[in-house]
Amino acid sequence: MKNKSAISRRDFFKAGTIIVGGIAVTTALTPVDGLLFATERPAGKGKWYGIGIDIDKCIGCGKCANACKKENNVPQEPFYFRSWVEQYTIKNDGTIIVESPNGGIDGFKQSVPSEEIFKSFFVPKMCNHCAKSPCVQVCPVGATFETAEGIVLVDENYCIGCRYCVQACPYGCRYIHPVKKTVDKCTLCFHRLEKGLQPACFEICPTEARIFGDLNDPGSKLNYFLKNHTCMVIKPHLNTGSKLFYNALSPEVR
Amino acid sequence: MENHIQDLYEVLSKVEGYVYPNEIELNWSILIVLYPYITGLVAGAFILASLERIFKLRILKPTYGLALLTALSFMLVATLPLVSHLGKPMRAYEIMITPHLSSAMAIFGFVYLWYLMVVLLLEIWFDYRRDLVLWAIEAKGFKRFIYKALSLWTTDISPKSVALDDKLGYIVTVIGVPSAFLLHGYVGFIFGSIKANPWWSTVLMPVIFLFSAMVSGIALVMFIYIILNKIRKQTIDMACLDMIAKYLFYFLIIDFALEGLDQIHRIYEAEESFEALHTMVFGKLFFTLFIMQGLLGTVVPLLTLGTLQFYTPREKIRKPIYLIVSSLILVGIFFMRWNVVIGGQLFSKSFYGYTSYKIGLIGAEGYLMAFIWLIVPFIILSFLLWLLPPWKKIDVDHEI
């Protein structure tokens, strides 16, 4: 009886071509844009905003997170933050404890007795306004974008609320507004910038731990900060082009 | 919103360690688990049909029409969990008019449309056209109108015309195979290209998704074939079923190998995220990963199907075994999607903690809704089987 299951050589090659062809077509159709996405800083002379945070100066008062919520109408519940503060406590035995009760808005308590603490510090977090932003890359409709000045904004009238950008952000900066159902995040108080005012969190910081400035301006406070401190970004290996530079960033910080 | 906030406070109380405040709420729910599951079933069912059509496995003939109709029923439902999950579902059309080409999700609209219209519908149309014309002649009233409309008011069923149908259908199937790869491969790419998430970010993700899709689709057709013939009280073509089981076995081996490779690689390289993922895998994800996906969904079917390659019990025993194995695989692949989607959100991107997933029974993203989305394709399939019964087709031996 003829073996019905045998595949002839001809069919095998046919199969092979189809599979390889399929993979080739599939690869060719993948967004080439995505590969070319990691662009350089615009060469123009316009403003190119960046942020500096000095961990040596942050006292963890949480006023920045508070001011941000008040200025930008962010829901008060502890699940939605455009900016928040974390407290890192590294114990003598090497254990790392990270806390952010209500984003630091209500202040911090010391949770570990001083004798056991090796090191402890506060780290304010906010949107890094990445130059090669993965969140902009993955938006399927073009509802988030980077302005010419380097600020990543959200178009809440166009966002479909798919949450892909929330997944793509390595720093956890985005959230879905519970009422609007679209994505929301730090806009660097864009509405204040055009009036010549500083973003709320920078305005309010009591110890000037937050510095905001123009990376293209050699005389700006930010460039002075970068020159005179050893600054790092969080998760540099992801090549997001983060423009949030921390001074005294300890290796435990993620 | 009140209920939602209440749920979030409950999740907050279950947070272990530290998560970014915005990560407390899980973003992609069971509906997003369902989407790759359903498109996977579509791609897999189609591949089974193409095994008959392109790779000339004539023995699979009894399941050819069924596989295509199954693929279509699930395809029609595929977008629904996705769109219903959106924050602004009424804006869903934006993906079609301004797709952002650097986003894998943006090509969804076009890939879906292409696969639905150019591949599935066309192939079914070419396969059924002659029968539609003939059924239109027999039928009366409204049903007659439906058949005529479905045949696009063509009347030519001369042998030459039917031969052309056959040839064109063949070409469509050939195009369909890489299209099926694209349909499900891009879903894998959506996850695999997120560098921020180490549970998702792997080169193997599109390939793993693809092969698990083929496994689930083949298992689905096998399952439906057995159940359907029981309902219709027809004899089951055991040679066909045995062949399906054989291919199920092959694809399952490849799927298992790929998933195993992914994990071995992750364990060996032990990158930054490894400890956090390890704790999650042996903690929150233990039951769904090791028991449901691993043991019940992969190992048990593999051992069973593997044994059947060497030892063939009586038909009376093989049938229930196939039924059980296909059900186990269907459940197992569902949990594979669950482990990828939900698992990728349970751990914090700070690698310092874990959140939890709160899912209710009712609600737009609850168990009931998910169940409904899974049942609707079967309802559509029943309707399609009534409208376009594959067993009433005039047998055409695909000559090409």
Next chain:
Amino acid sequence: MNNCYLKQLQTVSKSIKTVIAFANLSGNKVFLQVQTANTFIMPQQVKRLISAFAVFIVLFLIMRQVLTPSSFGELGHFRAKAIQENMVRELRYAGSVNCSKCHEDIRANKAQGPHAQLKCEVCHGPGMKHALYAGQFTNGQLPDSLVLYKPGERKDCAICHQLNAARIKIQFDTINHTMIHQIDAMKHNLADTDTNIEFKCIECHNPHQP
């Protein structure tokens, strides 16, 4: 299968020759006659399919034109109007410069103490509305919406000054090397030993001149 293709090619070439020959002679009637004999006719199902797809594609293109927002694509793959929309939001924080315009005395008082560079709104909350409209109320009776919060409780001071290991080393003024003063707010002079009423920090420490 190869024979089929060959036949079709032959048919097509034959039909082209025939058409050219007869087109020179007369009109449509002859042309049609020739067509039904040996020439290539578009199969019925292919014709129907092409029309169906053509209709669909045209409809899609029309919808696309209609639904795409007007300013989309001008500056990049987004609605250019969104930039404007992000600009027109209400401002809540005024900045200390604006506070000093009316409250210069407090600023001068503060300038001599350790709270000198502290912005007013750090403790008093967003003051834009107050800065814009409070000046209209010269009798000193402000409506509730314009009254700013005056922090007086222990917890308000503790937010910055509570003893915390993470604050110990903070030296925010690198020129004078001053550190933020820290105290255990739950212990330091907590309550009157006789009446057990909790003391407020501001009872001993003037917040503008601590």
